[in-house]
Amino acid sequence: MSDTPMTTAGAMEPNRDPGNPRPDDEISLLHLLSVLLRRRYAIAAWTIGTTLLVVAYSIFTFSPTYTSDTSFIPQGAARGGGELRAMAGRFGVSVPSEGASESPAFYSELLRSREILRQVLGDTFAVNQVRRGETVHRTGTVLELNGIESEDMTIRRDRGVRWLRNAIATTTRPEIGSVTLSVTTAWPEVSAGIARRLVTLVNDFNLQTRQSQAAAERTFTEERLSEARDELLHAENELKRFLEANRQFENSPELLFEYDRLGRQVALRQDVVASLSQSYEQARITEVRNLPIITVVEPPEEPVQRDPRGLALRAVLGLMLGGVMGVSFAFGREVVRRRREAGDPMYQEFHEVWEETLNDLGWPRRRKLGPGSTRDGEDV
Numbered sequence: 001m002s003d004t005p006m007t008t009a010g011a012m013e014p015n016r017d018p019g020n021p022r023p024d025d026e027i028s029l030l031h032l033l034s035v036l037l038r039r040r041y042a043i044a045a046w047t048i049g050t051t052l053l054v055v056a057y058s059i060f061t062f063s064p065t066y067t068s069d070t071s072f073i074p075q076g077a078a079r080g081g082g083e084l085r086a087m088a089g090r091f092g093v094s095v096p097s098e099g100a101s102e103s104p105a106f107y108s109e110l111l112r113s114r115e116i117l118r119q120v121l122g123d124t125f126a127v128n129q130v131r132r133g134e135t136v137h138r139t140g141t142v143l144e145l146n147g148i149e150s151e152d153m154t155i156r157r158d159r160g161v162r163w164l165r166n167a168i169a170t171t172t173r174p175e176i177g178s179v180t181l182s183v184t185t186a187w188p189e190v191s192a193g194i195a196r197r198l199v200t201l202v203n204d205f206n207l208q209t210r211q212s213q214a215a216a217e218r219t220f221t222e223e224r225l226s227e228a229r230d231e232l233l234h235a236e237n238e239l240k241r242f243l244e245a246n247r248q249f250e251n252s253p254e255l256l257f258e259y260d261r262l263g264r265q266v267a268l269r270q271d272v273v274a275s276l277s278q279s280y281e282q283a284r285i286t287e288v289r290n291l292p293i294i295t296v297v298e299p300p301e302e303p304v305q306r307d308p309r310g311l312a313l314r315a316v317l318g319l320m321l322g323g324v325m326g327v328s329f330a331f332g333r334e335v336v337r338r339r340r341e342a343g344d345p346m347y348q349e350f351h352e353v354w355e356e357t358l359n360d361l362g363w364p365r366r367r368k369l370g371p372g373s374t375r376d377g378e379d380v
Contacts, residue, residue, distance in 0.1 A: 043326035050322030068191035070300035104172035127187040195300035214286035232269035
């Protein structure tokens with residue numbers, strides 16, 4: 001019996017090496033390159049056309065914007081409660097620190113908070129606009145200048161807050177503790193004005209927060225200081241009674257030990273009273289302090305040049321998008337051509353439906369092409 005495989009029709013089929021598949025069973029690199037070269041004009045047209053559309057859209061829809069930048073460094077709070085926290089730690093009591101509220105990330109979130117941005121909406125700005133070669137002077141709030149209208153004032157303010165959040169950007173540098181604020185609007189005056197207003201609001205918010213914390217700390221320290229003074233007076237009275245009752249206690253170990261114990265109690269109460277007195281005075285000073293809490297490193301200024309359009313980047317993105325679309329079109333046409341030449345029933349059905357659709361739209365019917373047919377000597 002022969003080892004030569006037989007086909008279904010009984011004809012002998014030559015042996016093939018299993019490790020060398022047929023060319024039709026693999027994707028050939030040469031085939032891919034030939035498809036790209038065959039459709040090179042279509043790919044070039046898609047690439048150039050898409051790039052031109054992207055650039056033209058960017059030019060005609062471009063609205064000039066101006067960005068004002070400012071940076072500041074938050075100052076650490078005066079540690080009026082530092083001694084209080086240290087003393088409380090000796091008794092096993094934990095007093096929270098304010099370090100989290102002094103981090104640059106906290107100020108970055110504060111600048112975008114709704115409470116801060118709502119106060120900016122009520123500010124009035126004066127801008128100069130050039131219309132038909134003439135400079136027009138306008139005055140209005142952020143809502144009025146941007147045409148944000150609504151019968152419901154709550155909805156109008158909410159839209160204004162969202163507009164402001166899109167107009168500002170913040171970056172932080174934890175290594176030096178700085179915060180950079182950038183405000184981008186259609187007017188240089190508004191960009192600089194909003195940046196200055198936000199820095200002022202953040203400083204006011206921080207100052208009021210520190211003052212309210214200092215007031216609460218002063219009240220607590222004042223109450224605790226009064227208690228500590230009573231405890232010190234009680235400890236001193238016990239030591240005084242001991243000395244009056246035992247005028248010669250140096251020769252008695254028990255009396256000497258009791259004297260040392262009472263003396264330690266008085267010394268400890270004195271330390272507590274001294275620490276609380278210092279914290280109380282510091283809290284009183286902090287409560288009325290109105291010095292700036294942030295240091296402005298770079299004050300905001302009106303930008304003299306508008307922001308770049310970014311046409312180069314958009315053109316590169318257009319080239320990439322057009323190239324992808326052109327290559328996809330080329331391989332799609334190649335698949336359609338192969339199915340047509342192979343006489344695929346699904347393609348024939350699609351072709352008939354397509355011709356009927358064109359006929360319903362009143363378009364001239366194209367000459368029906370059979371498998372392998374060409375038009376003007378080129379593949380379709």
